[in-house]
Amino acid sequence: xxELLEYPEAPETEPVTIxxxxxxxxxxxxxxxxxxxxMANGARMEGIEADLFFTFFGLDAIRKDRFEKIKVATVGxxxxxxxxxxxxxxxxxxxxxxxxxRQMEKIDIPPIPEFIELVADSGARLYACKATVxxxxxxxxxxxxxxxxxxSVGEFYEKAAGxxxxxx
Amino acid sequence: MTTTLIADAPVDLDAEGFLVDPAQxxxxxxxxxxxxxxxxxxTDRHWLVVRFMRERYLETGxxxxxxxxxxxxxxPVKELYQLFPKGPAKLAAKIGGIPxxxxxx
Numbered sequence: 557x558x559e560l561l562e563y564p565e566a567p568e569t570e571p572v573t574i575x576x577x578x579x580x581x582x583x584x585x586x587x588x589x590x591x592x593x594x595m596a597n598g599a600r601m602e603g604i605e606a607d608l609f610f611t612f613f614g615l616d617a618i619r620k621d622r623f624e625k626i627k628v629a630t631v632g633x634x635x636x637x638x639x640x641x642x643x644x645x646x647x648x649x650x651x652x653x654x655x656x657x658r659q660m661e662k663i664d665i666p667p668i669p670e671f672i673e674l675v676a677d678s679g680a681r682l683y684a685c686k687a688t689v690x691x692x693x694x695x696x697x698x699x700x701x702x703x704x705x706x707x708s709v710g711e712f713y714e715k716a717a718g719x720x721x722x723x724x
Numbered sequence: 725m726t727t728t729l730i731a732d733a734p735v736d737l738d739a740e741g742f743l744v745d746p747a748q749x750x751x752x753x754x755x756x757x758x759x760x761x762x763x764x765x766x767t768d769r770h771w772l773v774v775r776f777m778r779e780r781y782l783e784t785g786x787x788x789x790x791x792x793x794x795x796x797x798x799x800p801v802k803e804l805y806q807l808f809p810k811g812p813a814k815l816a817a818k819i820g821g822i823p824x825x826x827x828x829x
Contacts, residue, residue, distance in 0.1 A: 598828055601790055603810035664789045664829050674791060677801035 576605040576719030578712070583724070584613025584622075585629040586653060586668075590660075592724040593617075593671045600678040605719065608675065609712050611685035615692070617668060618682060618699050626668050627653045669700075676702035683707045683715075731756040742817065742824045746782065749821025757819050762810065766819070770807055773799050777813070778820035787817050787825035 577599045581592035592608065599606040616622040630636060630643035630652050642648065657667060666674060676682055684699060686708045696706065707715070725744055727736050731752035736744040741757070743749055754774060758766050766774070776797040780788045790813050794801035804812035813825045 594828055597790070600805070601811050601813055603814075664791055664827070666791055666829075670791075674794070674801060677794070677805075678790070679805050 574599075574604055574720055576607075576716075577722055578607040578609060578716035578719055579722045579724065580609045580611060580712075581614035581617060581724055582612050584616035584626070586626050586656060587628055587633075587635070588724070589614065589617045589626060589668060590665070590671075592722070593668070593675055594665070595722060595724070596675045596680045597671070597678060600675065600680055606675070606680040607715055607719075608680055608682050609685060609707075610683070611688050615684060615688055615694070618672065618684060618703050619694075620698060620700055623669055623672065623700060624667075628656055672700060672702055681715075683712065685709070685712075738823070740818075740824060743821040744823075746778070746821050749778075753821060754819045757821075761815055761818065763808070763815075763819075767807075769799055769803065770816075770819075773797050773804065773807060773812065773816045774820040777816045778822055781817070781820070781822040786827070787813065787822060789813070789825075789827050789829040791829055 577595070579592045579596050579599075581589055583589065592614075596606040596608050610618050616626060627649045628636075630638070630649040631640055633643065636643065636652070661667075665671070672682070682703045684694075684703055684706045686706050689695075689706050696703070725736055725738060727734055729735075731750075733748065733750065733753060735748045735753060738744055743753075755766055758764075758770070763770065773793070776793070777787055788796070790801065790804070793799075793813060793816075794804060797804075799807070808815040817823065817825050
């Protein structure tokens with residue numbers, strides 16, 4: 557005998573919301589750094605807690621000596637729809653970076669140094685990855701003052717507990 | 725869209741509780757929306773932000789970004805988040821009776 561199963565009624569629940577995000581920034585190019593910063597800022601604007609973890613060349617975004625000189629990768633970047641050899645012409649990366657920065661300014665996206673300050677002021681916490689810091693022989697002295705701590709991957713996961721992890 | 729009575733005045737709200745018509749807004753409505761969103765009392769600093777948001781929206785048709793809010797409202801970003809912990813731009817827009825800001829920044 558077959559029994560007809562009734563569809564269970566969906567329980568009444570509160571709509572699910574994200575309370576916290578931990579965003580990893582792992583690339584050192586302009587287009588590699590911005591998405592993570594925009595997502596962190598957007599999270600804070602929605603009242604979502606946000607942590608930023610900078611690793612590998614992503615550390616350039618928080619290095620005092622480099623964060624003002626972030627460029628668009630014009631070689632090996634199929635998104636630009638240009639031959640690789642054109643992208644390799646001296647000064648080309650500088651030019652594309654300038655053009656992109658101008659476009660961003662138009663839609664009110666700040667340059668990276670100002671953006672780092674903005675996300676930190678809005679309450680996002682900034683961390684540097686210990687493995688990369690050790691690999692490059694860096695110390696806290698090399699980073700902008702907004703960086704709270706150099707932490708290991710394990711500590712990153714501890715801090716990320718209970719939230720969503722976004723890798724960029 | 726629903727019509728609700730806030731501070732004894734009928735107002736049209738969207739699904740998220742933002743005023744549909746900024747002209748229906750007044751100070752008492754702002755205070756009532758603020759209380760409902762966890763701000764028990766609007767201080768002068770809150771008002772500064774709320775009025776800036778509202779005026780900018782009425783002038784330009786778009787709400788200012790958090791960046792220009794921090795630069796031009798007279799209240800720095802850190803303080804904006806202290807005043808409106810659940811998101812300054814969004815909440816100040818709601819209290820100021822203008823639509824939810826659509827920008828990403």
